[in-house]
Amino acid sequence: MRAVRQTEGPVLILAGAGTGKTRTITARIAYLIANGADPATILAVTFTNKAAGEMRERVADMVNSAEAALVTVSTFHSLCVRILRQDIEKLGYKRNFTIYDQSDAISLVRQLITRVAAKDEKLEPNAAQNLISRAKNLGVDAPTDENAEQTLAGAVFARYQRELRRLNAVDFDDLLLLAVKVLREHEDVRTKWAARFRYLMVDEFQDTNGLQLELIRRLATGDRPNVCVVGDDDQSIYGWRGAEVRNILEFERHFPEPTVIALEQNYRSTDHILGLANSLIRHNPRRRAKQLWSGRGAGEKIRLVAAPDDREEAIYVVGDLHRLKLETGISWEDFAVLFRTNAQSRLIEEAMRERGIPYRVVGGQSFFDRREVKDVIAYLRLLLNPADDVSLLRIINAPPRGIGETTVARALEFSIKRQTNLHAALSDAEFAAALSAKTRGAIGEFVALLDRFEARMFAPLADRAEVARAFLDESGFIADLRRSCRTPEEADRREESVFDLLQDLGRHSGAAGEKGLRDFIDRLSLESDREEETPESGHGVTLITLHAAKGLEFPHVYVLGLEEGLLPHERSRADGTIDEERRLLYVAITRAKQRLTLTHCSTRFRYGQALPRQASSFLRELDVAHLEFVDFAKELAKPATEQAAKSSFARMREILGN
DNA sequence: CCCGCTGTGATTTTT
DNA sequence: TCACAGCGGG
Numbered sequence: 001m002r003a004v005r006q007t008e009g010p011v012l013i014l015a016g017a018g019t020g021k022t023r024t025i026t027a028r029i030a031y032l033i034a035n036g037a038d039p040a041t042i043l044a045v046t047f048t049n050k051a052a053g054e055m056r057e058r059v060a061d062m063v064n065s066a067e068a069a070l071v072t073v074s075t076f077h078s079l080c081v082r083i084l085r086q087d088i089e090k091l092g093y094k095r096n097f098t099i100y101d102q103s104d105a106i107s108l109v110r111q112l113i114t115r116v117a118a119k120d121e122k123l124e125p126n127a128a129q130n131l132i133s134r135a136k137n138l139g140v141d142a143p144t145d146e147n148a149e150q151t152l153a154g155a156v157f158a159r160y161q162r163e164l165r166r167l168n169a170v171d172f173d174d175l176l177l178l179a180v181k182v183l184r185e186h187e188d189v190r191t192k193w194a195a196r197f198r199y200l201m202v203d204e205f206q207d208t209n210g211l212q213l214e215l216i217r218r219l220a221t222g223d224r225p226n227v228c229v230v231g232d233d234d235q236s237i238y239g240w241r242g243a244e245v246r247n248i249l250e251f252e253r254h255f256p257e258p259t260v261i262a263l264e265q266n267y268r269s270t271d272h273i274l275g276l277a278n279s280l281i282r283h284n285p286r287r288r289a290k291q292l293w294s295g296r297g298a299g300e301k302i303r304l305v306a307a308p309d310d311r312e313e314a315i316y317v318v319g320d321l322h323r324l325k326l327e328t329g330i331s332w333e334d335f336a337v338l339f340r341t342n343a344q345s346r347l348i349e350e351a352m353r354e355r356g357i358p359y360r361v362v363g364g365q366s367f368f369d370r371r372e373v374k375d376v377i378a379y380l381r382l383l384l385n386p387a388d389d390v391s392l393l394r395i396i397n398a399p400p401r402g403i404g405e406t407t408v409a410r411a412l413e414f415s416i417k418r419q420t421n422l423h424a425a426l427s428d429a430e431f432a433a434a435l436s437a438k439t440r441g442a443i444g445e446f447v448a449l450l451d452r453f454e455a456r457m458f459a460p461l462a463d464r465a466e467v468a469r470a471f472l473d474e475s476g477f478i479a480d481l482r483r484s485c486r487t488p489e490e491a492d493r494r495e496e497s498v499f500d501l502l503q504d505l506g507r508h509s510g511a512a513g514e515k516g517l518r519d520f521i522d523r524l525s526l527e528s529d530r531e532e533e534t535p536e537s538g539h540g541v542t543l544i545t546l547h548a549a550k551g552l553e554f555p556h557v558y559v560l561g562l563e564e565g566l567l568p569h570e571r572s573r574a575d576g577t578i579d580e581e582r583r584l585l586y587v588a589i590t591r592a593k594q595r596l597t598l599t600h601c602s603t604r605f606r607y608g609q610a611l612p613r614q615a616s617s618f619l620r621e622l623d624v625a626h627l628e629f630v631d632f633a634k635e636l637a638k639p640a641t642e643q644a645a646k647s648s649f650a651r652m653r654e655i656l657g658n
Numbered sequence: 659c660c661c662g663c664t665g666t667g668a669t670t671t672t673t
Numbered sequence: 674t675c676a677c678a679g680c681g682g683g
Contacts, residue, residue: 048672077673101673172673240670341669343675526673547670569669584670607668608674663680 003261004028007035007199010255011228012248016292017277017590018268018553021230025201026055028228029071030062032199039063039070041198043219046075047207049527051551055203072197076212077172080179081522084170087182087189096518098169098381098388099525103374105129105171108390112159116152123152132157136173137209137242139180167421168387176211183218194221205231205251209242217254227255233288234281237547237584239577249286266292268553268593270299272626276596277589279623284579301628302589302596304619308632309603309610310561314347316632317558317599321541322355324556324595332358336542336554338588340567344560345543358540362548372481372494376501377524379471383454384518387421399480402442407435423450449475458513464520465506472498546588557592559585562600562616585618597630 003013004027015021025044033039046052052073060068074082081099089095100108109132110125131153135143142161143154164170170178183190197219202208208216220227229251236245251258266274274292281287307313321335337348345361352359375398378391385391389412396403415425425431427447432440453471456462472478478495485491501524508520542554546567561567568581589596604613 075673099673102671175673237670238672241672343668545670566669571669605674659683661681661683663682664678665680666676666678668674668676 001027002259003263004031006259006261007032007037007228008226009224010226010251010258012251012255012258012260013228013230014260014262014288014290015230015232016262016264016266016290017232017235017587018266018294019263019292020267021203021232021263022051022055022058024263025203025228025230026058026062028201029059033063033067033071037199039067040072041196042071042201043079043197043199044071044073044201044203045079045216046073046203049075049078051075051203052078075526076215077175077526078522080175080215081526083179083182083189083193084175085518085522087186088178090182090186090189091178093165093170093178094168094385096168096385096514098167098385098391099175099522100164100169100171100390101525102129102172104169104390105133107394108163108167109156109160111393112156112163113152116155116159123156128153128156132160133171133173134242136171136177137211139177139211139214141177166387166419167389168385169390176215180211180214180218183215190218194219198226200225200227202227202229203231205229206233206236206245206248207231207238207243208247209244210247213244213247213254220255224257225255234284234290234583235550235587237550237580237587239580240575245286249288262288262290264290264292266294266296266590268296269294269590270296270594272299272301273589273592273594273596276302276622276626277586279626280582280589280618280621281586283621284582286579300595302598302626303628303630305597305599305630305632306615307599307601310344310347310601310605312632313560313599313601314351317560317597318348318351318355318357320597321556321558322357330555332540333542334555335558336544336549336552336556336591337558337560338544338546338549338591339560340546340569340584342545348543348560352541352543359543360540362542362544372498373501375477375481376468376472376498377521379475379477380468380517380521382423382450383457383471384514384521386423386450386454389415389422392422395477396446399476399483401446401476402439403446404439407439407443410434423447457517460512462512463506464517465502468505469499469502472502546584549591550587553591553593555592555594557588557595558597558599559588560599561604562598562619563604564614564616566604566613567616568618582618582621585616 001024003011003024007028013021013024015024029042029044032042044055046055052075056068056073059071059073062068072079084093084097085095088097106125106129109129113123113125113128135157143157164174183193198221200216200220202216216227229248231248233245233248236243236248239245247254269277271294274294278292305313305316307316317337324330325332325335339345339348349359349361375395378394381388381391382395393408396408411422411425411431414428414431415422418425418428426443432443435443453467457464457467457471478498481494481498482491485494505517505520508516544552546559562585567585568578572578572581598619600615600619601613603610605611
């Protein structure tokens with residue numbers, strides 16, 4: 001297979017849906033090693049920790065474990081952390097910088113808005129953080145024009161970047177931005193890292209943004225660097241968060257005269273499913289031509305169902321999969337219900353519960369909770385970087401220790417005036433002088449606590465997990481955590497998740513002293529603490545958004561709401577991203593292995609109102625040869641009048657325009 | 659500290 | 674419609 005053996009020079013592997021993308025990359029790595037490449041010079045970059053983990057596992061299966069361990073398989077962000085932990089000083093940051101995740105960033109933005117905004121000005125922290133993030137992913141690290149400082153958002157942006165620097169902190173976007181910056185501006189640094197990696201591989205290349213492309217370009221050495229990217233332009237669905245399909249469409253511009261290999265054999269779906277997918281995606285302009293085929297046989301036609309409203313749609317889908325399950329005995333895990341927006345899952349959930357069918361909702365945003373875990377991280381971060389005000393503010397009153405809001409506000413003011421951080425302000429004699437004896441005592445105790453544990457944590461031969469446990473205990477955090485719970489069970493659960501974390505810290509076989517703890521915290525900061533929720537692990541039918549479904553596959557798939565305004569989403573018309581919506585449907589269709597059902601409604605309830613709906617314009621693009629029109633009324637096994645059946649059939653024909 | 663009132667806004671989501 | 678944030682009162 002050429003995709004595996006062409007190891008020299010730039011290679012572009014166009015890997016269509018279900019063509020064995022990950023398998024190809026891992027086989028390449030194994031092939032490289034078998035042919036004498038030094039494993040330590042191989043770098044494979046992915047987007048998610050999950051993908052990196054899977055790849056690492058598969059490499060370990062193919063080559064001996066000592067060699068596998070030398071290969072660098074990493075996400076873009078953790079690769080950047082690695083670069084920055086070594087070389088960020090060139091940019092004027094200290095090496096012990098703290099990494100802020102999105103919620104840390106939002107809380108900093110919130111603070112700044114209250115500090116900067118006039119009485120009548122309003123700005124949502126969430127929206128502002130989003131704006132800043134978008135800008136940074138375009139490579140912009142400050143508001144562009146002079147006016148920008150005058151708008152609230154611009155002022156917050158400028159202030160935010162300055163604050164991060166003062167706090168010796170970087171956010172997720174900075175990781176990319178600063179890593180690229182240091183490689184761009186310091187040739188010695190660039191040469192060092194480029195020399196390390198002789199073979200570069202990038203997964204899901206269609207999802208890269210400008211910064212990520214630049215990172216790869218700067219790491220790639222020589223006229224014909226060994227850069228192999230794998231991706232599928234037809235599955236580019238993250239444009240809205242900065243991904244540039246252009247990167248894959250114009251690969252030759254960045255890496256001239258590449259070997260281009262198209263993987264077109266699909267190992268997943270039936271011919272009808274692939275045929276349908278092909279007929280749809282053909283309507284996209286500007287794509288790398290490819291035609292997927294499979295040897296899996298024709299299979300069933302794709303069923304297109306028109307439901308009267310979203311409630312009936314849900315009842316139908318759930319009823320249909322229930323029936324199928326009873327008839328064939330396949331397991332619940334083989335089913336997935338896909339939808340454009342999270343809100344759509346509700347009706348499905350209700351219908352599932354009514355029938356007692358087990359299900360799991362993937363995604364959503366349940367990862368902002370786990371308050372106690374974030375608190376523990378804040379405690380530990382503070383030991384590594386006392387200048388980290390966001391962490392300090394998070395824990396200064398957990399537990400309440402007599403340092404009230406007023407005192408904190410004063411300390412903040414003092415720290416701003418002195419151009420320093422909160423920790424320094426709290427330790428400052430002049431600041432203390434202005435306080436009551438009681439407050440002074442409370443602050444003194446708090447600062448002493450931090451200093452004492454900083455010394456203990458980084459003492460030679462310190463047992464990090466044990467020191468951390470004592471820290472959380474003696475600070476009163478654990479007791480406060482338990483106290484704040486409503487039930488003893490909840491208290492146990494939360495305390496246990498803290499101890500799990502500490503146990504993990506104990507097991508973490510890192511270096512002694514600061515580095516070991518920092519590696520551990522870096523890992524925690526970069527991995528969202530959402531539980532492992534792979535479709536295999538849970539029980540039940542998978543309910544999932546179209547976006548989150550990318551990369552997964554299921555024997556039986558239902559795609560809901562193929563209606564104008566929902567898929568394509570109404571926003572996409574104004575944004576000019578209809579192509580991306582089409583790719584989204586393409587991704588959805590290609591998730592199915594055996595049986596696929598598409599549905600749409602004539603009426604949908606939104607914000608309490610019944611809205612008339614039109615079928616998605618995408619339906620007209622589908623090749624009818626692969627479709628079967630399901631008579632909704634009949635399928636529901638309700639006594640339907642012939643008239644109703646006829647009219648619904650006529651409507652469907654009308655919709656499809658043939 | 660907690661409860662209930664009011665106002666608001668409502669794609670997609672990983673690191 | 675409904676969920677959630679922010680606020681004021683008990």
